[in-house]
Amino acid sequence: MRYYLAIDIGASSGRHIVGWKENGCVQTEEIYRFSNGVREENGHLIWDIEQLVSHVKHGIDKSLEKYPRIISLSVDTWGVDYVLLRGEQEVLPVYAYRDGRTTVTAPMVHSIIPFPELYRRTGCQFQFFNTIYQLYDEKINGRLDGVTDLLMMPEYLMYRLCGVKAREYTEATTTGLVNAQTGEFDMEIIDRLGYPRHLFPKLSQPGTVIGEYRGIKVMLCATHDTASAVEGIPMEGNDPYISSGTWSLLGIKTPKPITDAASQRSNYSNEGGVGYNRYQQNIMGMWLVNELQRELCPEIKFPEIVKMAEESTCDSLVNANAAEFLAPKSMKAAFDAAAGNGFFSIGDYFRCAYRSLARSYGKAIEALEAVTGVTYEKLYIVGGGAKNKFLNRLTEEATGKQVVALPIEATALGNLKIQMEGN
Numbered sequence: 001m002r003y004y005l006a007i008d009i010g011a012s013s014g015r016h017i018v019g020w021k022e023n024g025c026v027q028t029e030e031i032y033r034f035s036n037g038v039r040e041e042n043g044h045l046i047w048d049i050e051q052l053v054s055h056v057k058h059g060i061d062k063s064l065e066k067y068p069r070i071i072s073l074s075v076d077t078w079g080v081d082y083v084l085l086r087g088e089q090e091v092l093p094v095y096a097y098r099d100g101r102t103t104v105t106a107p108m109v110h111s112i113i114p115f116p117e118l119y120r121r122t123g124c125q126f127q128f129f130n131t132i133y134q135l136y137d138e139k140i141n142g143r144l145d146g147v148t149d150l151l152m153m154p155e156y157l158m159y160r161l162c163g164v165k166a167r168e169y170t171e172a173t174t175t176g177l178v179n180a181q182t183g184e185f186d187m188e189i190i191d192r193l194g195y196p197r198h199l200f201p202k203l204s205q206p207g208t209v210i211g212e213y214r215g216i217k218v219m220l221c222a223t224h225d226t227a228s229a230v231e232g233i234p235m236e237g238n239d240p241y242i243s244s245g246t247w248s249l250l251g252i253k254t255p256k257p258i259t260d261a262a263s264q265r266s267n268y269s270n271e272g273g274v275g276y277n278r279y280q281q282n283i284m285g286m287w288l289v290n291e292l293q294r295e296l297c298p299e300i301k302f303p304e305i306v307k308m309a310e311e312s313t314c315d316s317l318v319n320a321n322a323a324e325f326l327a328p329k330s331m332k333a334a335f336d337a338a339a340g341n342g343f344f345s346i347g348d349y350f351r352c353a354y355r356s357l358a359r360s361y362g363k364a365i366e367a368l369e370a371v372t373g374v375t376y377e378k379l380y381i382v383g384g385g386a387k388n389k390f391l392n393r394l395t396e397e398a399t400g401k402q403v404v405a406l407p408i409e410a411t412a413l414g415n416l417k418i419q420m421e422g423n
Helices: 049-066 102-112 115-122 131-140 153-162 187-192 225-231 261-265 287-296 302-311 331-339 346-372 389-399 410-422
Strands: 003-009 013-022 025-035 039-041 044-047 070-076 082-086 149-152 209-213 216-219 241-244 248-254 269-272 277-283 378-382 402-406
Touching: 003 049, 003 153, 003 225, 003 410, 013 049, 013 410, 025 049, 025 410, 049 070, 049 153, 070 153, 070 225, 070 410, 082 131, 082 153, 102 115, 102 131, 115 187, 115 261, 149 153, 153 209, 153 216, 216 410, 225 241, 225 248, 225 269, 225 277, 225 410, 248 346, 261 346, 277 346, 287 302, 287 331, 287 346, 302 346, 302 389, 331 346, 346 389, 378 389, 389 402
Parallel strands: 003 070, 070 216, 241 378, 378 402
Antiparallel strands: 003 013, 013 025, 039 044, 082 149, 209 216, 241 248, 248 277, 269 277
């Protein structure tokens, strides 16, 4: 039997999943799971990268205890965040995308390159935490001085395993610095913003072996977790998908990027896939309900929370994508302010959150069909949110689509699929 290891790390948790083929089907076993999250330091939100590296290595150790002959491994994570290096030394702290420092630098970037031009060149939707804006904060604060390397988070973690500094295509497309037509870093953008050219070398594709760790090949999967998730969805055709986790990524596969004005107005993004373009929109996702649960009722499990939401009659709605929900000190207070204090029970907050998410999905599907000129019948949902039958029902009502909920580890399956095809 040939075994492979997918290390799938999201913004709130990580997991090590071993996979193998048996009777023509992929079988998996979760070996190790750990919590992840930002912490506050000196007024900023940061990642504890040494703790992340420790978890990655510990999970590999646990996997080798049970499966001593693993062929290859790969790491996927969320997008936009990175680690700067001066030689072999990290530039600390490593900021997290939810940190608010780029609310100032995004307008600075747009004063040099107007956003419509950026969108035509990259097809990347505007999110003030995109790497392009984070790097401008690094520049004006002198943190790019003497920097030799910029590694996106999964690239950095694999570098810590095998010592090789690779740059992978799908993760790079979340930066806002990759040209939508060439599939490589856009040097005109980089030069105009004054970023060092040597930080942006040629990109590698999923399936590339970059090194070795403890006798295991280290391979690039589609290292942006949504790119791997899309690879892991067993679709019958080419219907829209939602990868439902901390964020909800709703989109469709397209042969090439769509970067026209209508697409920009709809705030759709073009990101790399494995031989195709992912035309998708970032929606706030389970972050809303996870933070409400943490604050309002940490002792109550989600099946009971969902029941409370179903029993609520609250009809309040909020804009699920509003900036005030990105990193509030209090998610409850953010909902109170947005909905006008219209909540009387815990269930009311969650009903509002679920209904607001479903409405966001409906608007995103409406915009998708308007831009592509295609009417879709199905909507595939994978990830943790696919287990929520109440949200699935609300989504069907809001979108008018048949929801196909697949409560599978799609990201890990896509990660494993690329490894299996590359070995």
